[in-house]
Amino acid sequence: MLAFFVLIKFIMMQNKFLNIVLSIILKKPKRTVTGIVLDYNDDWTLMKYIPDNFVIDGYSLLHHKYTKEYECGKDEKLKEKVLKLKKEIGTKNKFTISLAEKSIAEILKIIATKYKFIEVYVETKGKFYVGKIVKITNKSVTLKDITPEGKWDENFDYDFKDIREIRFDTDYVNSLSLLLKGRK
Numbered sequence: 001m002l003a004f005f006v007l008i009k010f011i012m013m014q015n016k017f018l019n020i021v022l023s024i025i026l027k028k029p030k031r032t033v034t035g036i037v038l039d040y041n042d043d044w045t046l047m048k049y050i051p052d053n054f055v056i057d058g059y060s061l062l063h064h065k066y067t068k069e070y071e072c073g074k075d076e077k078l079k080e081k082v083l084k085l086k087k088e089i090g091t092k093n094k095f096t097i098s099l100a101e102k103s104i105a106e107i108l109k110i111i112a113t114k115y116k117f118i119e120v121y122v123e124t125k126g127k128f129y130v131g132k133i134v135k136i137t138n139k140s141v142t143l144k145d146i147t148p149e150g151k152w153d154e155n156f157d158y159d160f161k162d163i164r165e166i167r168f169d170t171d172y173v174n175s176l177s178l179l180l181k182g183r184k
Contacts (some may be wrong), residue, residue, distance in 0.1 A: 019089055020072065021050065021080040026164055027068040028123070033165065034076065035060055036089055041099040044107065049167060054082045058170035059095060061107070066123075066164040095169065104160045108136050111166075117173045118143070120158050121165040128165075129156065130176055150179025 023034040024045065035047025036056070042064070049060040083089045097110050111118065112133045120143065121128040131143025134155055141160070145153035167173065 017070075017072075021076040021083065021089075022047070023071040023073075023076055024062055025068045025071065026062070026066045028066070030068065032071075033060055033062060034079070036080075036083065039097065039099045041102065044099060044104060046097065046099055048088070049170065050079060050083075054079060054086070056083070056088055058173070059168050061111075061166040061168075063164050065161075103138065104163075105136050105138050105141075108133065108141055108166070111168055112136065115168040117146070117168070117177050119165075119167040119170065119173055120163055121167075122158060123162045123164060128167075129158070130173055131156070146176050146180065148176075150176050150182075152180070 017037045018039070020037060021034065022037050023032050024047075025032050033047070034050045036050070038046045038048060038059075040046065044064065045062045047060045047062065048056050049058050051057050080089065095111075095114060097107065099107060102110075108118075116132050117130060118133060119128050119130050120141070129143065129145055131145040131153075133141060134144050135142040139160060140157045141163075142155055142157050144155050147153050
């Protein structure tokens with residue numbers, strides 16, 4: 001298993017996975033996240049998130065610590081072909097960032113300049129939380145959580161070591177932010 005990750009890291013270092021559709025299988029609980037790889041570093045991969053078939057829904061930032069394996073088979077190649085025809089691959093993105101030599105705290109500070117709300121998937125049972133970024137330290141991010149009904153909840157701290165995935169600019173997150181604005 002270790003040899004597999006060394007090989008993947010070597011391939012990624014050669015930029016072989018940039019601008020291709022890749023499925024990343026996360027462990028405990030096992031689930032698959034598919035997207036167009038935009039950038040990566042030793043700890044995180046940034047993707048345009050593909051929740052279903054040929055639809056792009058925001059961005060996903062995946063923690064390598066929770067990665068079980070990568071797939072780039074027939075399904076991913078078909079999605080890639082369609083997304084290239086739709087000019088979703090190889091074109092300028094709404095959001096660009098270089099992850100090279102950046103900590104997750106630095107990456108989140110850059111994300112927070114453009115996107116105020118994020119989804120955070122934590123280690124426990126695949127649950128996720130949506131909130132507004134309140135504070136970022138070297139070890140955690142504090143969110144003012146939003147309920148599924150679009151109401152403010154309490155502030156919660158999420159340790160970076162427990163975060164499996166961070167999503168932003170998704171339809172769900174943007175919809176909750178609209179609900180909040182409508183309540184003012």
